[in-house]
Amino acid sequence: MRRGDDVAVRLVSNPPNPWRSDAVEWLESIPATELRVFEQNASSALQANDSPDVPFRLGLNPYRGCQHACAYCYARPTHEYLDFGAGTDFDSQLVVKVDLVETLRRELSSGRRKPEVVGLSGITDCYQPIEATYALTRGCLEALADFRWPVGIITKGVLIERDLEVLTRLRDRADLRVFVSIPFARDDDSRRVETGAPPSSRRFKTIERLAEAGVDVGVAVSPVIPGWTDHEIPELLERARMAGASRAFMVLLRLPGVVLEVFEQRMRAIVPERADKILSLLRGARGGRLQDTRFGHRMRGEGPRFDMVEKLFRMHCRRLGLAADSEPEALDGLGRPRVEVERGPSQGSLFDLGGAR
Secondary structure (H helix, E strand, C coil): CEECCEECCCCCCCCCCCCCCCCCCCCCCCCCCCCEEEEECCCCCCEECCCCCCCCCEECCCEECCCCCECCCCCHHHHHHHCCCCCHHHHHEEEEECCHHHHHHHHHHCCCCCCCCEEECCCCCCCCCCHHHHCHHHHHHHHHHHCCCCEEEEECCHHHHHHHHHHHHHHHHCCEEEEEECCCCCHHHHHHHECCCCCHHHHHHHHHHHHHCCCCEEEEEEEECCCCCHHHHHHHHHHHHHHCCCEEEEEECCCCCCHHHHHHHHHHHHCHHHHHHHHHHHHHHCCCCCCCCCCCCCCCCCHHHHHHHHHHHHHHHHHHCCEEECHHHCCCCCECCCCCCCCCCCHHHHHCCCECC
16 A cells, blocks of 8 residues: 555454464455454453563553554464454454443452552553544543552553643652653654554654653653664654653563564565564574563563663663663652652752652
8 A cells, every 4th residue: 555655564464363273364365454343341450460571560451452553562462362363353353341441440449459550551552543432541540540549651642642631630649650652763664564553753742742741751662673773772762852751661572472473474575675684683682582482581682782782772861861761660669659859950850750649
């Protein structure tokens, strides 16, 4: 599909779900995908995880699947547990938890849990386009603000700007940190790999608007794709800092399960001259493997090239006055009592975190 000088590549293959006993393979042309929405009631709202690689213990996922259609999305295999595929189905067969706000309010009012950081979202983007219709993320944030629970958000969705009033209220009543995910410096690259997400340039504007509203906002340079985006790290950090970001973290590309197939197919379609190099460099950063599912290793790389990339990231964070986190540390400090400090010229004062009060 050609738009002017830009080429938009859509993922239209759907690798078979290994948990199903049947699979369909198209013998003629693959039909165009269309969005389908399935509404369901939520059995629970807050979901606990024990992964040391995730920066929050409690997650909140208003949706399953994601219209942003990022070829590298690690959450794609979760769609297989819903009897869907992890390819096109993940992008277009969406599940909406229509009673999530009411379910969350019941859980928060029960008194069975003490407030702790809630992450939005682990296996979807809470500000994907369908949120404009259902407003579940907004409703959940209002509930969390009412009950004074701290929140961390990672998103590519510029729709978050709609909720500035709710976000600032949450910041004032409990605590809040937002990361905007921007792995590509060039808009044409983001359009080809993250086909349903806003272009990178628009996401920098979102950082600016969040910062202007007084929200603690950072940039997630994630994922870092060896041989493609690693050299763009200085530019991404500088543009984020100019927009008002106060912190940053990076995560190496990870391709669990069928995500490897989806990602490789997209690379061979849009950058065939780079595909083999990207995969070779990824193996070099993963100890000779393309996938590493071990806790504590999934988000990090190894070897001389990854060490160089990590040093590049931290060096430029220091140069720009950005707090440099790893993803497991990205939400550290949320919900802790605010420490009042005298405001001076030091950059360090930019990173003091608020707490529940």
